[in-house]
Amino acid sequence: MSGPFRLPPSAGARFGTRIDRDEPVGFRFAGRALSGLYGDTLASALLASGAPRWATSPTLGRPRALAALGLEDHVPVMIEDDSGDWAAISGDEIVIREGMAARPVRLAPKTSVRGMIRGVAIERLRRVLPLPRMRLPAPRPLPSTIEETCDVVVIGSGAAGVAAVTALRRTGLHVVIVEASRRPCGTSDLFDAVVAERALGDWTARAAAAFADRDALRLGATVIDIEPGPAVVAIERSDPRRPGEVVVRRISAGAVVLATGFRERPLVFRDNDRPGIIGSQAARALLRRHAVAPGEKVVVATLSDDGYRTAVDLKEAGVSVEMTLDARDAPQGGIVDEAKALGLPLAFSSVVTGVDYDEGAGRITGVRAANRLGDGAAAAARSIEADALVVAGGFAARDELARRSGLRPEHGLFTAFAGSGVADAIASGWRAGLAAANHLFAATEDQQPVVDALSDEADGPVAAYLARLGAEDADSAFVDFGAEITASDIGSAVALGADGPEALSRLLGLGSGLDCGRFSADLPSHAFAAAGARGAPAPLKTARLTLGLLAARATLR
Amino acid sequence: MLRRALSSVLARPPSPARSHAASVGQSPAEAYDIVIVGGGVRALAIALGCASRGPVALFAEGEIAAAADERAWPVVRSAHSDLNRLAAEARAPKRLKRLVGRLPGPVARDAAGVLALASSQYDVEALTAAAGAAKAAGVAAWMVPPLEVSALSPPLGAGRDVGAALYEPGALTVDADALAFALADAAAQQGAALFAGAPVERLERDDLGVAGVIVGGRLIAARRVMLADDFAAIRLVRENRGRLSLKREERQIIVAEPGGPSLGPALLVGDLTLSRDIDGAITLSGPFSGNELARRAVEAAPSLSRLVMASEEPVTVWTGVDGRAQVGAADIPGLWLSLGFGRDALSGAVSTWRDAVRMLADKPADLALAPFAPTRRPTREVAR
Numbered sequence: 033m034s035g036p037f038r039l040p041p042s043a044g045a046r047f048g049t050r051i052d053r054d055e056p057v058g059f060r061f062a063g064r065a066l067s068g069l070y071g072d073t074l075a076s077a078l079l080a081s082g083a084p085r086w087a088t089s090p091t092l093g094r095p096r097a098l099a100a101l102g103l104e105d106h107v108p109v110m111i112e113d114d115s116g117d118w119a120a121i122s123g124d125e126i127v128i129r130e131g132m133a134a135r136p137v138r139l140a141p142k143t144s145v146r147g148m149i150r151g152v153a154i155e156r157l158r159r160v161l162p163l164p165r166m167r168l169p170a171p172r173p174l175p176s177t178i179e180e181t182c183d184v185v186v187i188g189s190g191a192a193g194v195a196a197v198t199a200l201r202r203t204g205l206h207v208v209i210v211e212a213s214r215r216p217c218g219t220s221d222l223f224d225a226v227v228a229e230r231a232l233g234d235w236t237a238r239a240a241a242a243f244a245d246r247d248a249l250r251l252g253a254t255v256i257d258i259e260p261g262p263a264v265v266a267i268e269r270s271d272p273r274r275p276g277e278v279v280v281r282r283i284s285a286g287a288v289v290l291a292t293g294f295r296e297r298p299l300v301f302r303d304n305d306r307p308g309i310i311g312s313q314a315a316r317a318l319l320r321r322h323a324v325a326p327g328e329k330v331v332v333a334t335l336s337d338d339g340y341r342t343a344v345d346l347k348e349a350g351v352s353v354e355m356t357l358d359a360r361d362a363p364q365g366g367i368v369d370e371a372k373a374l375g376l377p378l379a380f381s382s383v384v385t386g387v388d389y390d391e392g393a394g395r396i397t398g399v400r401a402a403n404r405l406g407d408g409a410a411a412a413a414r415s416i417e418a419d420a421l422v423v424a425g426g427f428a429a430r431d432e433l434a435r436r437s438g439l440r441p442e443h444g445l446f447t448a449f450a451g452s453g454v455a456d457a458i459a460s461g462w463r464a465g466l467a468a469a470n471h472l473f474a475a476t477e478d479q480q481p482v483v484d485a486l487s488d489e490a491d492g493p494v495a496a497y498l499a500r501l502g503a504e505d506a507d508s509a510f511v512d513f514g515a516e517i518t519a520s521d522i523g524s525a526v527a528l529g530a531d532g533p534e535a536l537s538r539l540l541g542l543g544s545g546l547d548c549g550r551f552s553a554d555l556p557s558h559a560f561a562a563a564g565a566r567g568a569p570a571p572l573k574t575a576r577l578t579l580g581l582l583a584a585r586a587t588l589r
Numbered sequence: 590m591l592r593r594a595l596s597s598v599l600a601r602p603p604s605p606a607r608s609h610a611a612s613v614g615q616s617p618a619e620a621y622d623i624v625i626v627g628g629g630v631r632a633l634a635i636a637l638g639c640a641s642r643g644p645v646a647l648f649a650e651g652e653i654a655a656a657a658d659e660r661a662w663p664v665v666r667s668a669h670s671d672l673n674r675l676a677a678e679a680r681a682p683k684r685l686k687r688l689v690g691r692l693p694g695p696v697a698r699d700a701a702g703v704l705a706l707a708s709s710q711y712d713v714e715a716l717t718a719a720a721g722a723a724k725a726a727g728v729a730a731w732m733v734p735p736l737e738v739s740a741l742s743p744p745l746g747a748g749r750d751v752g753a754a755l756y757e758p759g760a761l762t763v764d765a766d767a768l769a770f771a772l773a774d775a776a777a778q779q780g781a782a783l784f785a786g787a788p789v790e791r792l793e794r795d796d797l798g799v800a801g802v803i804v805g806g807r808l809i810a811a812r813r814v815m816l817a818d819d820f821a822a823i824r825l826v827r828e829n830r831g832r833l834s835l836k837r838e839e840r841q842i843i844v845a846e847p848g849g850p851s852l853g854p855a856l857l858v859g860d861l862t863l864s865r866d867i868d869g870a871i872t873l874s875g876p877f878s879g880n881e882l883a884r885r886a887v888e889a890a891p892s893l894s895r896l897v898m899a900s901e902e903p904v905t906v907w908t909g910v911d912g913r914a915q916v917g918a919a920d921i922p923g924l925w926l927s928l929g930f931g932r933d934a935l936s937g938a939v940s941t942w943r944d945a946v947r948m949l950a951d952k953p954a955d956l957a958l959a960p961f962a963p964t965r966r967p968t969r970e971v972a973r
Contacts, residue, residue, distance in 0.1 A: 117895065117897075148867070148868065151869065152699075152867060155699075155701075155851060158851075158853075159702075159758075165743055166743055166850075166851055168743060168744060168850055168892040169850060169892050169895050170892075171887075171891035171892050171894050171895075172894055172895065174887075174894070528694070528770055529653070529694075529769075529770035529771075529773050529774055530654065530766070530770060531652075531653075531785065532651065532652025532653065532654055532785060532786075533652075534651075534652055534654070535652050535653075535654030535655075535766055535769075535770075538654075538766060538844075538900070539766060541846075541847070541899070543899075544846050544847075544899055566652070566785065566786055573900075576897050576898075577897070577898045578894060578895050578896060578897055578898065579843070579845070579883040579886055579887050579893055579894050579895075579896045579898065580883075580887060580894030580895060582843075582879060582880045582882075582883030582884070582898065583880070583883045583884040583886075583887040583888075583894065585880045586878075586880035586881045586883065586884035587884070
């Protein structure tokens with residue numbers, strides 16, 4: 033045990049696959065001495081020790097904590113004594129080690145009235161008075177660059193990526209996998225499926241290990257662009273102890289397989305950024321990998337079948353699941369039956385309308401829910417006592433690289449975005465791998481491995497939440513968490529006259545947070561439509577690029 | 590929180606939110622007195638000027654917001670090295686202030702000034718000549734020695750040896766989008782009908798000249814058509830076998846996130862432009878790829894290497910063959926032009942829109958920029 037939210041060993045060996053319970057590790061966060069277990073990430077160790085509030089949002093000063101996995105999270109931290117353009121990184125990407133010190137990222141507020149008045153006043157004075165020279169940020173040397181060539185680059189090492197490399201296995205092509213996270217295999221360990229007679233997580237881990245042995249697995253390499261050619265440009269965090277130090281790597285290839293999978297949307301309701309509200313996949317990852325529960329009494333709110341998977345896991349781990357709220361009317365999927373068989377309380381056509389938050393304790397104390405369809409007493413909000421809320425808002429393809437590059441199969445870019453389920457991921461990854469082999473005139477007679485997995489039902493509509501927002505709710509219903517843009521901000525920007533998607537994105541500063549809007553997935557495009565904008569915003573930025581990184585990239589040719 | 594709205598609030602108290610979106614969803618009427626094609630600042634300013642004199646409609650191909658070339662260099666200045674342009678735009682900052690004063694919405698602007706750096710002896714001579722001409726035209730602009738350049742603009746001084754520069758302290762940096770929204774708001778209040786996402790397919794002609802435009806397969810009759818969008822103008826005029834003498838230049842814009850370091854005045858370094866708005870968002874543009882643009886900016890001012898890029902966008906800039914804009918009647922009767930402002934799109938727009946409005950009302954106007962005046966000849970170099 034290393035904190036109140038760590039599951040006891042009696043929860044089962046299935047929970048806590050990555051930690052060693054006999055091996056405590058001491059570290060410091062924001063000056064506090066804490067302890068975790070060997071194999072913990074900074075995120076899991078912090079949550080286990082009951083530190084729900086990690087950071088304060090830069091503009092609005094709202095408390096924030098972990099809400100999503102890996103690089104998708106919008107509350108980054110940094111290792112003390114690390115610096116550099118990419119030092120801010122998710123707590124889920126840092127594996128703790130003895131004596132490590134980390135802290136939240138302190139951002140200068142971008143749009144505080146006071147800060148701006150001060151800045152403008154000093155600017156004006158400087159124009160008329162001989163003030164001392166202003167302090168300039170010290171220039172940094174440009175990051176170094178690496179060039180590499182291979183036959184096929186597979187972007188993403190999750191189920192789809194591994195399916196693609198398996199399809200390419202006997203073609204004789206030189207394949208390189210590029211993975212943004214330090215941990216390979218994506219979220220494949222979070223799905224109970226059997227592939228080629230192995231558990232899915234096991235199947236992907238073996239393939240990744242084989243690639244790592246051949247030095248063909250690039251971990252911590254975030255692809256920022258796919259150039260025509262094709263060539264993949266990635267920013268690589270070469271040293272896990274100093275994530276801020278990066279190199280620019282360009283891999284020229286004959287074909288590129290984009291297998292970046294899907295990201296889970298958050299839900300839009302009042303105060304949807306409170307600490308204690310956590311994504312469904314993140315909650316399941318913490319349970320399975322690190323044996324950390326999001327809370328003692330948990331409510332699950334879902335628009336998709338993924339919420340049920342987490343609810344079932346929570347129940348099996350011995351956590352009290354107070355209610356599972358599904359906005360859909362009559363979900364019929366296999367996982368729903370499993371949840372029913374376990375005796376989980378379910379409520380259909382139900383949505384979260386807000387949470388009760390205890391400022392002092394930094395935790396939520398209750399979840400308010402309402403029926404989506406009824407009116408009068410039937411739709412009245414009811415309050416459920418809980419200290420954590422797991423949200424699953426459906427899936428959106430992580431396809432910004434393909435959309436931004438504009439490349440197509442005839443240019444050598446093959447994508448695997450058939451669906452968010454395991455069977456779809458493996459089938460589309462396999463197809464993309466075969467297509468890439470075909471493109472390079474290589475052939476294989478391998479058959480796609482047999483997949484045994486529950487198939488998901490269709491996700492519910494995001495509008496089930498967005499359309500319900502009242503004027504007051506919209507003030508704190510975030511649609512871009514990192515940039516702190518709420519649904520009402522979008523409404524007021526449209527009222528200012530910015531009804532075109534590009535002008536609207538510029539006015540809002542969409543995607544300007546540390547997560548580039550990744551955490552919020554495609555919520556802004558749904559919110560734009562709800563606010564009456566004339567179109568959807570541009571695809572997400574692929575990374576937070578500095579001019580220095582761009583300049584380093586310019587030296588590549 | 591709205592990034593730009595905050596700075597606008599700071600610059601002037603906000604007026605109650607109105608929306609020009611009044612004409613959204615409505616279909617255009619059968620006929621207008623004047624039809625304006627374009628959705629940027631230059632088109633909206635003309636629409637505002639004409640709105641009180643008769644039924645006016647504006648058709649924007651895309652969004653009603655500042656055009657890409659207006660955002661690339663959102664600086665209004667006077668001291669161009671081209672003498673005709675200097676004469677036409679000598680009062681540009683003042684005109685912008687007066688225009689903004691009339692508008693209902695808030696528009697953030699900042700009198701940051703502008704520094705045009707010389708990179709060669711030839712440049713120094715050209716800029717010195719421009720400084721002399723500016724003085725004669727009553728524009729406060731003068732040459733400053735290298736030491737003063739690095740004092741005015743610390744990021745440059747820290748970077749390398751800088752040359753002399755032409756300094757114009759009165760140049761304004763504006764929030765081009767806010768200016769466009771406020772103009773649209775004012776024009777809609779004056780009765781102009783604005784239509785976004787309504788590309789003009791072609792011009793309708795009769796024996797006398799232009800009779801209207803075709804939008805969405807429908808004829809919108811108009812006595813006069815003003816083309817205030819370079820791309821639309823090139824397409825429509827060429828289809829009608831009219832003449833336009835424009836040079837094109839492909840540039841790239843990089844906008845950094847707000848909160849960047851102070852630049853001092855806006856900067857012109859060779860082909861590179863740098864400006865910083867009141868929120869601290871730095872905008873770069875230049876005729877290079879995005880990466881090359883970043884490399885050159887970091888070379889000129891190394892302390893900018895930590896700026897985080899917010900967006901990157903290509904822009905095509907059109908300039909008249911002799912380096913000047915074309916404002917006036919086209920060689921097709923009933924058709925009027927206001928285009929080819931080049932890199933200084935906003936300076937051109939705010940200083941010529943009133944002339945354009947006067948011409949549309951058949952009143953005498955400044956003819957220095959008339960498109961097909963016999964005095965206009967192609968020059969070899971585009972004046973900065």
